[in-house]
Structure formats: C-alpha cells, structure tokens
Amino acid sequence: MVDIKRLSTTQPDFWDSLDALTSWGSHPGASIEQRVAEVVQGVRTGGDAALLDYTRRFDGREVDSMAALEIPAEEVAAAHEQVAPEMREALEQAAARIRDYAGRQRLESWVYEDADGNRLGQQVTALDRVGVYVPGGKAAYPSSVLMNAVPARVAGVQEIVMTVPAPGGELSPLVLAAAHVAGVDRIFTLGGAQAVAALAYGTETVPAVDKVVGPGNAYVAEAKRRVYGVVGIDMIAGPSEVLIISDGQADPEWIAMDLFSQAEHDEEAQALLVCPDFVFLDQVQAAMERLLPDMERSEIIRTSLAERGALICVRDLEEAQRVANYVAPEHLELSVTEPDRLAEGIRHAGAIFLGHYSAESLGDYCAGPNHTLPTSRTARFASPLGVYDFQKRSTTLACSPAGAAALAGTAAVMARGEGLTAHARSAEYRGQAEESNGD
Numbered sequence: 001m002v003d004i005k006r007l008s009t010t011q012p013d014f015w016d017s018l019d020a021l022t023s024w025g026s027h028p029g030a031s032i033e034q035r036v037a038e039v040v041q042g043v044r045t046g047g048d049a050a051l052l053d054y055t056r057r058f059d060g061r062e063v064d065s066m067a068a069l070e071i072p073a074e075e076v077a078a079a080h081e082q083v084a085p086e087m088r089e090a091l092e093q094a095a096a097r098i099r100d101y102a103g104r105q106r107l108e109s110w111v112y113e114d115a116d117g118n119r120l121g122q123q124v125t126a127l128d129r130v131g132v133y134v135p136g137g138k139a140a141y142p143s144s145v146l147m148n149a150v151p152a153r154v155a156g157v158q159e160i161v162m163t164v165p166a167p168g169g170e171l172s173p174l175v176l177a178a179a180h181v182a183g184v185d186r187i188f189t190l191g192g193a194q195a196v197a198a199l200a201y202g203t204e205t206v207p208a209v210d211k212v213v214g215p216g217n218a219y220v221a222e223a224k225r226r227v228y229g230v231v232g233i234d235m236i237a238g239p240s241e242v243l244i245i246s247d248g249q250a251d252p253e254w255i256a257m258d259l260f261s262q263a264e265h266d267e268e269a270q271a272l273l274v275c276p277d278f279v280f281l282d283q284v285q286a287a288m289e290r291l292l293p294d295m296e297r298s299e300i301i302r303t304s305l306a307e308r309g310a311l312i313c314v315r316d317l318e319e320a321q322r323v324a325n326y327v328a329p330e331h332l333e334l335s336v337t338e339p340d341r342l343a344e345g346i347r348h349a350g351a352i353f354l355g356h357y358s359a360e361s362l363g364d365y366c367a368g369p370n371h372t373l374p375t376s377r378t379a380r381f382a383s384p385l386g387v388y389d390f391q392k393r394s395t396t397l398a399c400s401p402a403g404a405a406a407l408a409g410t411a412a413v414m415a416r417g418e419g420l421t422a423h424a425r426s427a428e429y430r431g432q433a434e435e436s437n438g439d
Helices: 014-022 030-059 073-082 085-103 142-155 173-182 192-201 218-227 252-263 278-294 298-308 317-327 339-343 360-365 401-417 421-438
Strands: 005-008 110-113 119-126 129-133 159-163 186-188 211-213 241-246 270-275 310-313 331-335 351-354 391-398
Touching: 005 014, 014 270, 014 310, 014 317, 030 192, 030 218, 073 173, 085 142, 085 173, 129 142, 129 192, 142 159, 142 173, 159 192, 192 211, 192 218, 241 252, 241 317, 252 270, 252 278, 252 298, 252 331, 252 360, 270 278, 270 298, 270 317, 278 298, 278 310, 317 339, 331 339, 331 360, 339 351, 351 360, 401 421
Parallel strands: 005 310, 129 159, 129 211, 159 186, 241 270, 241 331, 270 310, 331 351
Antiparallel strands: 110 119, 119 391
C-alpha cells in the first residue's frame, strides 16, 4: 500500500500542515558544518597534497599524484565514441536544444545618450573560468553536465573546469561523453567539499574559478555556502520537488508516474498533487498502488511519498494557485485544460510545465530550459540557472564637458549632505572647468 498524506484546504490547520510538510531545513547541522570547514581549510592551506589525502580517505582511491585525478582529453573523446550510438545521439540532441534555448537568454550591451551629451550604458562580459560540480557515486548524471556547462559555453566563458567524484575509481563514460559534447575543458575526479574548495581557492594543479555551479549532497552544499564571496555560486539546492495542479481531466496513471519521477530521486524528494476533485485524487492513489511494485526504485519512492508527499484537495483551481504560490515549488506542472490561463496567476515557481503533455521529465533532460532550479521555497526570489549566471554587467558613463557641469551641482549637494567633501569638490572641479572653458 502507498502511504501518502491526504490534506484538504477545508481543514482548520491546513496551512500549518502544509508548512510543516514543505519546510526543509537547509541548515546542515553542526557536524557537517565542522567537517566541511576542516576540509575547506585543509584544501586552502594544503593544496594538492590535501586533495590526494581526502581522495584516499573519502573515495577509497590510492593515488600518488594529481595527474591520476585529471581525465586526459583523449580519454574524454574516446568515451564519447564508445557510448552506444543512441545515447550519443540523445546527448547531442539534448545539448543542441539546451544551446538554442540558452542562446535566447544572453544579456546584451547597450548605450544611450542624454540631453546633455552624456553617454550611459551597460557592458556585458562573460566570466573567465567556471567550475562545474557533477554528482557521482550512486548514479551518473550526464544531464547535469549539459545543463551546467552548455549555458556557460553559450555565455562565452573561456574555460570550464569540471569535477566529478569517482569512488573506488569508478566513473561513468556517459558523464565523460556529455562533457565532450558540452565542451568542458578540464575534468578532475574529485568530489565532496574538497572539490568545491579546490575550485574556489585553487591548488598547484586545479585552477581557481570565478563561480561554482552544480548540485551535490549536504557536504557540497555547505562547502558552496562557505566559499561564497571568494567565488560566486549558483544556489544552495535542497531535495527535488514537484507540485502538480490537476483539474481531474488527466490520465491518473500519467499523474502517478509524474509524482514517482520526483520521488525516485531520493527519500527527501517531495511530490505534491493539488486537485479540486477528490474522486480523481482517489484514482491517482489507486494508480500509484498498481504501478509502484514495478518501479526499480520502489522503496525510495515509497519512503519519499510517506515522508514528504501529499494529495491535496482544494475548493477550486484559484485556490490551487494559492497553494502553489505558497509552496513556490521547484517544478510546477499545470495538468489542466487551460494551462496558460492558470499560469497567469502563478508568481513563484522554478519551472512551469503547461498542459497534460508537458511532463517535468522532458524538461529534466532535453526540452531546452535548464533543470538547475531553485528549491525549498527559494523560487520566491531566485531563478533557474541560465546564461545570465555566467555573465556580468559593468555600467559605463562617458560625460561630456557640458554634461559633467550639469551633474556637478546635484552631486556636490548630495555629497556634502553625506559629509564627503572630497566627493563634492571632485564633482565641482568638472563644473568649474566647463565654466572656465565657456569664458
């Protein structure tokens, strides 16, 4: 039997129950904090020697040089050729779609001239070097390679350095093939907090980067939190989430499988279904009962649904919108007859999937939009990973003599109001120079 919570907005304590269900403590705990702090400091001061030590301790690999931890370009290219043709074609098709979508996100430089002849603008440049962390161990994630590296390359990043753990020396050729397709420059078989620290601070062998992106476990997340400020990071990601709003018109088995597709990530993943039709909720639960025994990760799914899953009955689709905006889910499926209309009321979601055919799993792999998304209600203020995360903006200002004079008076008044006399006089010099030229 599938154990999953049943909630209704008619319950007096519904919002408290929803809050308790969807809250995920992003704080890692004192033990993880302490261990990560030690590892980060160890890499910062010990460099390559520390990385070799941590690789022996945490990955069970006896290596005596950093050369053994870097994958040669020839090996990466060979992996691409050796994977099954259908997989190679799938990777290349997915990369092409991600590349096309990402190309439309590029920020552009611009400039305009005001009435006094001042030219004001924005100059957009790419980051020089980016580090991509790819999870390893329990599973291979070539999709994470594509989603993180392709937008960086589209943005114009000069060098992409990838790290991926290889416990016991095992590394999926699919990950290497994806790196080849995405155009990754260097790959190190490093994992955990030590990989993040190496990317942030650099060692004798691993180059320091400007930004670290990519998902990972609690140790990776804490390491990213700790090095932020030395480098940029994409986000602190929590467990994967999906919230499905249904009008009761979909195939119950489709919805059940969509819930499974999130729950199978891990035991802390969250899968919620919101619907005004309680009969349909019963049908979905019955479909889950039928389908679950055939799932390879059935025990993970079962635990995830019991701990963090729910079937939620609402009064109408407007109330379903309210629930979705409160949860601010990573993935939001609008499995309804008029999804565009319903989407107009959605303010907080990482990715929105419109209509019965827009399965979240399509977005996970190959549709084009990025699957690195804000979790744990951070979609209230954060956005999906995109090309803009690998670009930065510089403002530009070119004052004409007349324009500087026109601005000088305002700047001087404000500067003296703040007690910054040098600022005021710096501005006034420009105004006085224009007056002298005018004389």
